Amino acid sequence: MALLTARTVSPAASVSGRTSLSSLQRRDRWVGVAFVAPQLVGWAAFVAVPLVMVVWYSLHDWQVLTNSFTFSGMDNYRRMFRDPSMHDALVASGIFSLGLVVLNVTLALFLALMLNQRLPGSTVFRAIFFSPVVASLAAWSIVWGFLLQNHGGINGFLELVGIDGPNWLRGGATAMLSVIVVQVLKGVGLNMILFLAALQVVPEELREAARLDGAGAWRVFRSITIPLISPTILMVxxxxxxxxxxxxxxxAILTAGGPGNDTTVLVYYLYQQAFIYHDFGYGSAVSVLMFVVVLVLTLLQWQARRKWVLDET
Incomplete structure (x- = not known):
């Protein structure tokens, strides 16, 4: 009799259990949606919708001063690729990006290697190089603007050793070099800390084993250290x-794009077109191009990781 009762009750209990489980799953899904919703709303409001609107604006001739907004199709893009100033901006952006990436990554890795030796005073050294990262970007640029003037602090120091320094921010080559160096010194501390964190998790046993096998310092660095920190190198x-x-x-602060167009990079060219000449349609087309350039370069670096980043296939 007890067995019969158990068999009679069991199906109902099973249905009730499934109902409770289904209710719990629905509740978990709604909780998940509640956690994700703010991020999705923020992404839609501040990324997706503005991106769509910029593409839409780029297809129009939008002159703010004359209050005109007319559909022009691809005219802004055709104008962009025929504009000599646009070509100069692309060249300047390429030079600036190449110089900044090479100097920043190389110097940051070198500083991290020095700090990883745990030499006396490394904490102070780390603080000195990281402090520009948290400094105001505008204040940092203004100070360097004074230092790089024709009779500023840099040339004053060079005069002490008998060198007649150039007008750093008014010469074509020196202006671009100055802007690159100022930006490298501003951001190298952050990359230095990232590399230092990666170096500190490299197993010392592997390097010691390589030394016992007769590998020199350069071979240890090239064959062990670099592969193990390659994910951090990719991210940086x-x-x-x-x-x-x-x-x-x-x-904007140091050179205002000059002399000529020598330091007019893509973002500053966009600013000139949209906010100085008030041609928002053309400025939107330039911003779309900049988005495509950043996206393509990021994807190329991401795909290249398969060849040199450790454990990538």
Whole structure:
């Protein structure tokens, strides 16, 4: 009799259990949606919708001063690729990005290697190089603007050793070099800390084993250290490339795109077209191009990881 009762009750209990489980799963899904919703709303409001609107604006001739907004199709893009100033901006952006990435990544890795030796005073050394990262970008650029003037602090120091320094921010080659160096010194501390964190998790046993096998310092660095920190190198490279293509404040404060168009990078050219000449349609087309350039470069670096980043296939 007890067995019969158990068999009679069991199906109902099973249905009730499934109902409770289904209710619990629905509740978990709604909780998950509640956690994700703010991020999705923020992404839609501040990324997706503005991106769509910029593409839409780029297809129009939008002159703010004359209050005209007319559909022009691909005219802004055709104008962009025929504009000599646009070509100069692309060249300047390429030079700036290449110089910044090479100097920043190389110097950051070198500093991290020095700090990883745990020499006396390394904490102070680390603080000195990281402090510009948290400094105001505008204040940093203004101070360097004074230092790089024709009779500024840099040339004053060079005069002490008998060198007649150039007008750093008014010469074509020296202006671009100055802006690159100022930006490298501003951001190298962050990359230095990232590389230092990666170096500190490299197993010392592997390096010691390589030394016992007769490998020199360079061979240990090239064959063990670099492969093990290659994911960090990839991340730093991607972030530095993206940052180099978005530089604006330093150009605006130090050189205003001059002399001529020598330091008019893509972002500053966009600013000129949209906010100085008030041609928002053309400025939107330039911003779309900049988005495509950043996206393509990021994807190329991401695909290249398969060849040189450890454990990538």
């Amino acid at each position: 490279s991607i972030l530095t490339v993206i940052g180099s293509l978005e530089v604006f404040a330093q150009i």
